[in-house]
Amino acid sequence: MSRRGFVLGGAGMLAGLPGCGRLPWRSVVPEVSRPGMEAGHMLRDAGAIPAPSGEVRAGTVILGSGIAALSAAWKLARAGRKDFLVLSGPEFSGNAAGGRFGDLPYPCGAHYLPLPSLESSHVREMLADLGVILRGAQTARPYFDERCIVHAPDERLYFRGSWQDGFMPSQGLSPEEAQEHKHFLDLVQDLKTRRGNDGRKLFAVPVALSSRDPAWTALDGKTFRTWLLEQGYRSATLHWYLDYVCRDEYGARHDKISAWAGLHYFASRGGQAENASDGAVLTWPDGLQALARGLKERILQVHPAAFMDGMAMRLDETAGGVEVLCLQAEGASRRALRIRADRAISAMPLFVASRIADLRRFGFDARDHLPSYAPWTVANFLMDGFPPEDAGVPLAWDNVVYQGRGLGYVVSTHQDLRVAMPPKTVFSAYHALSARDPAQVRDWLAKCGTEELFEEVAGDLQQVYGWQLRRFIEAVSITVRGHAMASPLPGYLSNRGLQALRETDGRVLFAHADLSGYSVFEEAAWWGVRAAERILG
Known part of the structure; x- marks a missing residue:
């Protein structure tokens, strides 16, 4: 710092x-x-690591403490397991981190969660356990704690010198622009209910439950901007709005993002609530840190010794399980520990995981498959x-x-x-x-x-x-x-390396939003829960 x-x-x-x-x-x-930068550069540059000064044993070791890791640990704890260890890494909760100015909390990462759709049953179960859903967790319209539902006014846009309600430009548009806006919104509303030739929804959260109908996955072969122009969308205000959405959701502009991913943002979510309007979101003063903190509290209630400070620097399979070299730092001093476990869940970003283990033996080559x-x-x-x-x-x-x-x-x-x-x-x-x-x-x-x-x-x-x-x-x-x-750049749906890691089921499992190709709470939680379910058999 x-x-x-x-x-x-x-x-x-x-x-x-x-x-x-x-x-x-x-x-x-x-x-x-700059969380994780020093440790990341040490991995990248193959910095010297001291010899292990001790050894720890566990049934399952979880590498990382982001939402995927916390979801896996939460699922294991819900099943009564107390033989796992969460290695916290350089920053607890990762992209769900938060901070404080005195008694004022604030987010250092993601700040909201959309109402979870029926496909995101794992998120609904989690929110019910945390007291965010008060009843009807798996019904069409659960009842949420109203303190968590964003209050009005929820969003506004500074457009041409004044504020307007909502993010999509609406004031002073030409009739042609307004018609293009309406046409696009009508299209995505229709796509929300459409299904592919495999019977699945065209677009769902988690991505793994989306249709693989080739007529639609072919959209992953071009950028969102290219597809929009092919469809006749020319409005500058519409293109700005869709570009903004891609930067906000995916971190890149709409001339870089996959067309499939661009439509997925609009057509995949359909969560509803008994006590909130459609399209509402859940939020907290410190963003998703509130959920990460709640998950940790639930885990500790079952397994008080679940968390250990330190970052994985090396992951190897052995004859009897896995071995992790862990680096702990306190001030200027550093020490290393060896962790032996039956299985490991790698819940780190893949650019980190590819530095601590040879992922090629799982079918993932960072040179070709890294997002x-x-x-x-x-x-x-x-x-x-x-x-x-x-x-x-x-x-x-x-x-x-x-x-x-x-x-x-x-x-x-x-x-x-x-x-x-x-x-x-x-x-x-x-x-x-x-x-x-x-x-x-x-x-x-x-x-x-x-x-x-x-x-x-x-x-x-x-x-x-x-x-x-x-x-x-x-x-x-x-x-x-x-x-x-x-x-999610064009081609991410057909990334063979990601597919290989998603299907891996051995001593080492993978759980991170990277497996979905983009970073949101529901995707990270999905892979964390899936990994835990494999551990539980």
């Missing part, structure tokens, strides 16, 4: 704003966190009060800027049920750095200064609030993820 102080609104930032030097700018020390990974940032701004808003729709839970640099910002205190606005809040700004090649972006992220990084991640907020923004910022915490998520 690195820290560099600078004055927000310093002389270089105030150029062109006469008289602004007399305003009360705040001096802050931005905090930049493309999108770099992301999540910047949390502690706000001392709320900046004044322009006319239009009031401040919402999720706020997006048309043609903005980032993906907008979420208000962490939005779910607060108090009538009055709290004195402080957190704006969480999301940014998929998709304008350049991911490798180029990772190189820039490794070299850029804190001030340069701040200017990038604060772009949407500065566009909305202008110079007034800096009068309200009290602290800034920026989380940088160089390999945040796999992006």
Whole structure:
């Protein structure tokens, strides 16, 4: 973790704003966190690891502590198993991580979960166990804890100088543009109920339950933008919206993402609730960290010694099971442990797993089968009060800027049920750095200064609030993820390496959202539960 102080609104930032030097700018020390980067570079560069100083035994060792790992451990604990060990890795909960400014929590990763559809029965079971679903977990319309359902206003778009309700541009459109928007929405509404020649829904979550009808999977051979143009969609506002969706969901632009994946986003989910409108989402002040924390609590209730600090540096099969070399770090000191187990669940991203084990013997060759990974940032701004808003729709839970640099910002205190606005809040700004090649972006992220990084991640907020923004910022915490998520580029459905890992059922099992080709809670949980079910027989 690195820290560099600078004055927000310093002389270089105030150029062109006469008289602004007399305003009360705040001096802050931005905090930049790069979880897993040091350990990842050690793996990449084959850094020296000390000889093991001890040994631990377990029935099953789970490598990682993201949602896939936690889901596997939760499933094992639900079955009463106490012979497993979760190796936490460099960051507990991974893309579901969270943080705090004092008593104000905020997300460092994913911030919401759509209402789970009937196909996502594993998620419904989990939410019922965590008290998020209060009744009817496997019915068409479960009843959810209303504190978790996003409150209105839920989303707005800063479009052509004013705020409008919803993310899809709707104000001042030509009749032709409005008709294109309607035609696309009608199409995806129809696709939600369509089935392929194998009887399955064309698009489902988890992806593994989607139809493999070749007439539709052929869409995976082209980009989403190409398919849209072939279908006659020309509207600039529609293309911006669909590009935004791809950057938000997949970390890459719609001219890079598979057409099948582009349609999957819209047509796969259909979760409903007895006490929420269709299309509602579940959210918490610290995002999905709330679910990760709940899963850990449930696991510890059954198995108090389930978690161990450390990161897997090597995974090998042996005559009697598996052996894991674990590196533990405390400050500047490091020590290694050997973990012997009957079986292992590799719940790490595949770019990490391919460094600690020879995945070619499972049918996965990183040179040919490794997904493309999108770099992301999540910047949390502690706000001392709320900046004044322009006319239009009031401040919402999720706020997006048309043609903005980032993906907008979420208000962490939005779910607060108090009538009055709290004195402080957190704006969480999301940014998929998709304008350049991911490798180029990772190189820039490794070299850029804190001030340069701040200017990038604060772009949407500065566009909305202008110079007034800096009068309200009290602290800034920026989380940088160089390999945040796999992006489903054309051909990902037919990736033979991913298919091989999905089917592996031996001493080593694989469980990660990477197996689905993109990173969302439901997919990670699916593979974690599946791996645990194989352990349980």
